Amino acid sequence: xxxxxxxxxxxxxxxxxxxxxxxxxxxxxxxxxxxxxxxxxxxxxxxxxxxxxxxxxxxxxxxxxxxxxxxxxxxxxxxxxxxxxxxxxxxxxxxxxxxxxxxxxxxxxxxxxxxxxxxxxxxxxxxxxxxxxxxxxxxxxxxxxxxxxxxxxxxxxxxxxxxxxxxxxxxxxxxxxxxxxxxxxxxxxxxxxxxxxxxxxxxxxxxxxxxxxxxxxxxxxxxxxxxxxxxxxxxxxxxxxxxxxxxxxxxxxxxxxxxxxxxxxxx
Ligand code: FAD
Numbered sequence: 001x002x003x004x005x006x007x008x009x010x011x012x013x014x015x016x017x018x019x020x021x022x023x024x025x026x027x028x029x030x031x032x033x034x035x036x037x038x039x040x041x042x043x044x045x046x047x048x049x050x051x052x053x054x055x056x057x058x059x060x061x062x063x064x065x066x067x068x069x070x071x072x073x074x075x076x077x078x079x080x081x082x083x084x085x086x087x088x089x090x091x092x093x094x095x096x097x098x099x100x101x102x103x104x105x106x107x108x109x110x111x112x113x114x115x116x117x118x119x120x121x122x123x124x125x126x127x128x129x130x131x132x133x134x135x136x137x138x139x140x141x142x143x144x145x146x147x148x149x150x151x152x153x154x155x156x157x158x159x160x161x162x163x164x165x166x167x168x169x170x171x172x173x174x175x176x177x178x179x180x181x182x183x184x185x186x187x188x189x190x191x192x193x194x195x196x197x198x199x200x201x202x203x204x205x206x207x208x209x210x211x212x213x214x215x216x217x218x219x220x221x222x223x224x225x226x227x228x229x230x231x232x233x234x235x236x237x238x239x240x241x242x243x244x245x246x247x248x249x250x251x252x253x254x255x256x257x258x259x260x261x262x263x264x265x266x267x
Contacts, residue, residue, distance in 0.1 A: 001220055002033045004091035008098040008109035010040040015197055015205075016099055016152055022209045023095065023150065026216040035087055039108045045080065046111025052078055069119035077118060084116040088142065093219055094186065096176070097150040099197075103172055113180055122184035130238050136183050138229035143185030146219065149173060150192045150212070157195040169193055174254040178227055187224040226259040234259075 005023060009016035020036070027034050037044075050056060053067035054076050071077045077085070088094065098105045117123065122142070126135030135143075151173070153160070160169040169191075177188045192215045194208050215222070228234045234246055247256040 001092040002035075002090055003027050003093045003095065003219070004035050004037065004087045005095040005097060006037045006039065006109065006112060008039045008096075008106045008112075012041070014099075015194075015200060016097060018205070019150060019152070019194070019209070019212060020097060022212050023097070023216050026213040027219070030217055032219075035091070037084060037087065037112075039112055042080075044108055044112055045115070046108045048111070048114050052081070052115060054078070065119045065124065069124055072118040072120040081115050081118065084112070085118065085121060088116070091145065093146040093148070094142075094181075095148055095150060096181075098152075100151055100153040100155075100172075103166070105176065117180070117184065125184070133230065133237055133240060135185070136230055137178075138182060138185065138227065139231060140183070140185035145186055146189055146224065147181040147186035148189035148191060148215070148219070149176060150194075152194045152197045154198045155195060160193075160195065171254050177225065178254070178257060182225075182227050188227065189219070189222055189224055228257050228259045 005020065007016070007020050009020075011017060024034050024036065048064055050062055053062070053071050055071050055074060056062060056067050068077075075082075096105070096109065098109050104110070122140070123136065124134070125140050126132065128134050134140075153169075155166050158164055159166045160172070162168050166172070173191055173193075177191070181188045192212055200208075228242070230240070234243055235241065236243055242256055
């Protein structure tokens with residue numbers, strides 16, 4: 001199988017750099033083909049601006065979604081974006097690897113998503129009407145492929161538990177897992193999160209590396225997070241509300257969007 005690893009850390013000699021090497025070696029040892037997009041090393045441009053849309057005339061007002069759709073359909077998006085889109089078509093699985101910075105991904109990786117997940121490719125796909133709200137959340141261009149996160153965090157695992165002060169890790173990663181990866185169709189796997197990394201040493205590294213090797217060995221077999229499909233009958237259209245009677249009556253928030261009423265939380 002083919003795997004694209006998008007790596008967002010400025011220092012190759014970092015813990016993230018070591019974990020990337022572990023992941024790539026294990027995937028290749030399992031017989032997979034791997035490509036790495038190393039965003040800092042490649043000097044990835046993270047901001048969306050006029051230069052992204054060659055078809056836009058200089059006096060035209062920039063409407064990013066519309067301009068993205070025009071250049072995507074025409075095949076005239078910039079070469080760096082087109083190259084990443086080609087890699088996404090090529091890959092059976094996508095891995096995003098990053099250190100958690102301010103409870104989110106580093107800006108360079110968010111900018112990769114903003115620019116590469118073009119209108120007509122990752123969003124704005126399928127029929128949009130009062131009967132159907134597009135092909136998204138389980139359907140879309142990238143349906144049939146898998147995606148997962150590898151994340152390092154300075155905070156302790158307890159700080160990210162259900163009652164932890166940082167908020168539950170599943171909730172913090174929901175906008176990425178559900179909003180960015182599930183949206184264009186990926187089956188999203190539970191993330192591999194390494195906690196309390198800033199005081200890490202060699203004795204801490206090997207168990208974490210072995211855990212990562214195991215996750216790479218099971219990349220194409222482990223069960224995805226059971227998000228509800230938008231067009232599977234669970235949601236009202238066009239309000240996109242979860243149907244009355246689904247989900248625990250007292251439940252609110254992200255867990256409502258897990259099939260099984262939140263019983264199967266990602267771990
Ligand atoms: P490094 O700094 O490279 O390494 C961490 C430790 O691992 C070091 O002790 C290093 O010696 C050791 N190490 C590295 N490689 C190896 C190896 N091969 N073998 C053994 N040991 C090794 N954390 C949060 O939890 N939440 C946040 O919101 C958050 N926000 C942040 C915002 C910013 C701007 C920054 C800079 C940090 C933030 N952090 C946060 C902490 C951040 O998540 C961690 O610093 C980061 O995940 C560490 O990853 P790294 O690859 O940079 O580690």
